[in-house]
Amino acid sequence: MPNSHGRFRRFYGAGLPHLLVLTGCFLIAGWALTALGPDRLFGAEVWWQSVAVWFVGAAVVVDLVLLPLCAAANRALVAALGSPRTNPRTGPRIPVINHIRVPVLAGGLLLVVFLPGIIEQGARTHLAATGHAHAPFLERWLWLTFLFCCLSALAYAVRYCVRRGRRTPSTEGERDD
Structure with a gap:
């Protein structure tokens, strides 16, 4: 005879904690x-400024x-960079792909945050509330992305130098990829 936990999981498709968290989320949304x-x-x-339209549009x-x-x-x-390969003599090479992904993701998220200021949405209200124009938003976003x-390039260089410093004497004469 199967236990009630197994029947519940088979019927619902997930465990009880999942159901409780999902129920809590629906209660908060309600x-x-x-x-x-x-x-x-x-x-x-x-209509285009309503919460429902923006929520559905964002999704x-x-x-x-x-x-x-x-x-x-x-x-x-x-495809351009290839996956990190492991050399049996020198070990895995330092993958550069995440050092590209992270700053691009951070810049993209900041673009979403700064976009209303960059396109000067609500310029009159912003000027009345703060006394500042929208002009620096694009420049600040570009500087932060840069x-x-x-910082990502520096982190990659540090990782590369630390790895080269830990090389064994038997691999000193070999070329590093």
């Missing part, structure tokens, strides 16, 4: 919708546009 109110969820006057853009683009870019990057790339 509370947020109740607190926000249906009239604010979708505005008839300016569609992420799932149908950004994820396939990221997957294609990752495949192209792996900083992420430099």
Whole structure:
């Protein structure tokens, strides 16, 4: 006779903790919708500014546009750089792929954060609230992305130098890939 845990997993498809966490998420979402109110969820006057439209639009853009683009870019990057191979004499080479992925991801996330300022959305409100113009947003995003790339290159160089310093004397004359 199968136990109740196995029957539950077979019926539901996952364990009880998954069901509890998912139920909690739906309760929080329901509370947020109740607190926000249906009239604010979708505005008839300016429909494109309503929460529902932006939520569905973000889900569609992420799932149908950004994820396939990221997957294609990752495949192209792996095809261009190759996967990290292990040399029996020198060990695994330092993979450069993550030193490219991380700053690109950080720059992309910052672009999402800075995009309203870059395209000067709400320029009058921002100027009235802060007394500052939107002009520095593009420059700041570019500088931060450049900083992420430099820090990643520095981390790669440090890893490469540390690895070369740990080489055994028997592999000193061999070339490192």
